[in-house]
Amino acid sequence: MQEKPYFCPNCRSNRVKFSVISSISQPFLKDAVTGALTEVGEQEPLTDTEPTIQCLVCSFSANELRFIKQAEREPRAGQPLPPSYQ
Numbered sequence: 249m250q251e252k253p254y255f256c257p258n259c260r261s262n263r264v265k266f267s268v269i270s271s272i273s274q275p276f277l278k279d280a281v282t283g284a285l286t287e288v289g290e291q292e293p294l295t296d297t298e299p300t301i302q303c304l305v306c307s308f309s310a311n312e313l314r315f316i317k318q319a320e321r322e323p324r325a326g327q328p329l330p331p332s333y334q
Contacts, residue, residue, distance in 0.1 A: 249299055249312060255319035258308035263324065265304035266315070271296070 249268065256262040275289035302309040 250316060252316045253319040253324070254301065254312075254315035255322055256303040256306060256308060257310070257314055257318040259303060259306035260318075260322075262303050262305040263319070267302045267304055269300040269302055269309060270294075 254263060254266055271294040272291045273294055274291045276285055277287040278284065279286050298311045298313060300309055301312050301315050303315075
């Protein structure tokens with residue numbers, strides 16, 4: 249995860265409350281007739297190239313870059329903007 253501010257592009261009110269969503273893979277076998285689990289394998293984390301972030305205000309989920317770009321487009325009031333003329 250990057251050390252940059254986030255801003256939810258959906259609700260446009262949250263800059264603070266977020267969670268990172270990670271995925272796991274767990275193989276298993278089921279009985280074809282009863283549906284009961286017959287064998288459960290080890291959990292393995294899946295590696296994503298970019299983390300998925302969820303807004304804890306509106307539950308919107310997207311890749312991290314989307315939240316970062318929204319924060320860059322709409323910086324917080326009172327925050328100095330980088331000069332664009334350099």
